[in-house]
Amino acid sequence: MGGFKKFLLRGNIVELAVAVIVGATFSGLVQALVTDLITPLIGALTGGRQPDFAKYSFTVNGSEFKYGDFLNHLLAFLIIAAVVYWLVITPMTRLVSLFERDQAATTKQCPDCLSEVPVEARRCAHCTVELVPQSEQP
Incomplete structure (x- = not known):
């Protein structure tokens, strides 16, 4: 039981639970x-018979297709996706690029076989071509 308690109280699980609750x-x-x-405003502007989009539907052979409810869910999805993109993805991408830009290169590409080798290597480990270490380059 102690292992299960430790598992539940780990930081990642608690943070994930909070994220799910906030997301919902x-x-x-x-x-x-x-x-x-939004959809009542669109309904009013388009002169629809009903101000509630969720009630928009059509019937084919006795089957009712509620396209208004689908449009409500589609709009909600697009708004959530836009918010996630602009408030989470874009800032994280910029932050990661800032960290990567400031890091010094630790590897370089071999001019002969194009494999990754350490910057200070004198010989490629893959094709054994001689390399000039970066510290000796003019």
Whole structure:
């Protein structure tokens, strides 16, 4: 039982649980925004018969296709995807590129076989061609 307790109290599990809860709450908030504000506005602007997009549907051979509800979910997905991209992916990409730019190169490419070799290597380990170490280059 002690191992299970340690597993549950590890930082990653707790952080993941918090992220799932916040994500679910944010999803509900965006769904309410789309259902209660955006799609009724679109319905009003397009002169639809009903201000509620979720009720838009058509029937074929007795089967009802609720395309309005699908549009609500599609709009919510697009809003969530845009927020995740602009507030998570873009800043993380910039941060990672800043860290990578500041790091000194530890390897170089062999001019003969194009494999990765240490910067200070005098001979390629793959093709044994002689290399000039970076410290000896003019």
